[in-house]
Amino acid sequence: MFDTGGNVMKVLLTGATGYIGTAVTDHLTAAGHQVVAVTRGAEPQPGRGWHAQLVGDTADPASLAGLVTPDIEAVVHLAPPSGDAEVDTAAIEALATPLRGTGRPLVYTSGVWVLGATGAAQEVGEEAATNPVGLVGYRPRIEQRVLAEAAEGVRAVVVRPAIVYGRGGGIPAILVDRARTQGAPEYYGEEGVRWPTVHVDDLAELFVAAVERAEAGSLWHGVGESTVPVRDIARAAGRAAGVLAAPRVVPVEQAAETFGPLFAEALGLDQSVSGAAARTALGWRPSRPGIVADLLAGSYRPVEVFGAPEGPETDAEVAAIARLVAEVEHAQQNELVDGFLEVFRRADPVWTTGHGKRLSGFDEIAEFTRKVLPGATAESTAVYDVERVLFLRPDVAAVNVRQQPVLPDGTRITDRPEGRPFYILVKEDGAWRVGAAQNTVVA
Ligand SMILES: NC(=O)c1ccc[n+]([C@@H]2O[C@H](COP(=O)([O-])OP(=O)(O)OC[C@H]3O[C@@H](n4cnc5c(N)ncnc54)[C@H](OP(=O)(O)O)[C@@H]3O)[C@@H](O)[C@H]2O)c1
Structure with a gap:
């Protein structure tokens, strides 16, 4: 747990019902903060640990205007991109404008896929140039749009999570499901493909650290393990599904028939990404078991x-x-x-x-x-x-x-x-x- 320095914050959170948002809610509240969730529907969702619930749709930026009231001391934007750069830019605008000149944090969630395949480079850091895959093609521009708010007196921060696992969810749950339905674990792209990974609870702790103490204009990789062979992940996913067969690699073109070309391309990315900076500068301490251990004997095993x-x-x-x-x-x-x-x-x-x-x-x-x-x-x-x-x-x-x-x-x-x-x-x-x-x- 992080020391909040006694500074309890009211945090507006988009994507609060989602996989990462649920864990971020848990860790923000555990650190003493209050979560004001932005949901698309007005249906109350009891038992979620939110302080309050507001209605807003990030695909309709006008609906966000007015959500960042003067009592909101931080904004964490977790809802996914809409697919339209103009819309996403307008959503950032709506969330950032009320924070200008306050020094309050706006934490935007991107992802390591903006780096593209990292090739021969090992443990690529935050300073590396972006080379996004199609699925997140315009996301680097949104990152820059967010970071530019630092000049306007917003404590603008970007977090790029790796492949998130834990709590039985995320992309690894797709691999478990595929192993079960296909009778053999599968993974995508080339045989030697590797993913950087992060446990959802470790990542949520990074969001808490970012809200509490990341500097204006800073960008952080949320990476627990820099690079894990996806073949090992797939084999462990097979175990979780009760399927003891050798993993088979599915070429991206073939995976596209199941996942669509954009998601298939992203799943086939070979990456080695460093999460060292957040450990050093923010005191972030990812501590959960690794992705393979979690698949073998953890949250994916009912x-x-x-x-x-x-x-x-x-x-x-x-x-x-x-x-x-x-x-x-x-x-x-x-x-x-x-x-x-x-x-x-x-x-x-x-x-x-x-x-x-x-x-x-x-x-x-x-x-x-x-x-x-x-x-x-x-x-x-x-x-x-x-x-x-x-x-x-x-x-x-x-x-x-x-x-x-x-x-x-x-x-x-x-x-x-x-x-x-x-x-x-x-x-x-x-x-x-x-x-x-x-x-x-x-x-
Ligand atoms: N999971 C990963 O491995 C991973 C890795 C890197 C980056 N990321 C990024 O992290 C963010 C969260 O991912 P996740 O895995 O937690 O996704 P998720 O489980 O699909 O959750 C998405 C959340 O966003 C909300 N949402 C979707 N469209 C919205 C809209 N138009 N307006 C308002 N809220 C909307 C959803 O609300 P509803 O309940 O209304 O659907 C849900 O709460 C995304 O930006 C994603 O790109 C994820």
Whole structure:
């Protein structure tokens, strides 16, 4: 959480109902600010955490005039471009004019696609020239229009998010959906294509930092991981969809049949973009798990939960349990004996293996693991997915896991049965560990 310096602001937010807008609302309010949401319809939306709701359509700039009243201390513009540069310019005009001479922030949301393919350059910074893909062709001009407001006494700021993930949404959710419907994960463009990425909650914290302390006329890349092979993202999206097949790369021309030519071209962009400047200058600290980890064992994996109330605290415990099971998988796939033993509780763990071998106590489990794990994955290994969690107590959970045999490249071995591991986990000293484990082979 950022120090607001006690300066609580009333923030007008366009795009507040959207993917990023929902997270920005959460983080602005958590930092003590009040969100005044601009929505296209007047329908009240209870439970969103907004201080107030106003009606406005960014495609109709006249409807924005009058929304930035003297009590509005900051404006965050998240609604997407209309497709018409004149309209978007007029929307900026309507939002900026009342802020002139006040030194109050206007934060405009662009995106890293304005940079185009970054080619051989690594970790491209904010100073790089723009080279936008068609989908965002005129957006650099809107960025410049916003930044020009700095000369008029507006604390004008531009944020360019990378590919946003987390909370089970954004573009990665499209990859999960495509993997499910196509029976194999897919990605677009060339084989080696890479995306810069950012977790939606980390990005929302950058917006809070921008509102609170970015300088007039500044532009920031909202990038958590500079460059991630999209093949890895696609493979993880397949896992999230329960599809264990090798990812296939779809040429942009073919992807255009599904997504239209402009979006397909953007999905196929190969980029390496730096988010270092915001870390250094704004003290931004992206801290969430990376996109691949989140797809493998995080927000894109629906888990049935019993015995605990719905809410962020339960979500956090389930996420911690999913991470423990991901550790089981990682240790097994990489034959890490110590890593595997690390998941067990020290005090009297028990484990009945899939072959019916009963192991009692940490030492017996350790001896067995040292004997069988090294060399075990030469021809095959397994993936582990948490399916159900029953909280017997807040610190004791019964966990149903699905174990599927895979080749070392992650594709499913179709003629080998699944396992149904069942774990009793105990939370001690803040960490979940396996107290008892049993595996049953599916007949
Ligand atoms: N997601 C990413 O990976 C990503 C990456 C880089 C940049 N961005 C940029 O970030 C911004 C937000 O993206 P997002 O992913 O959060 O999009 P989103 O989930 O589609 O949300 C868009 C939001 O804008 C609102 N909106 C759309 N048209 C509007 C209009 N004419 N007037 C007023 N409000 C309107 C929507 O309201 P309704 O509820 O009325 O539909 C919704 O609240 C966009 O500018 C996008 O280009 C996104």
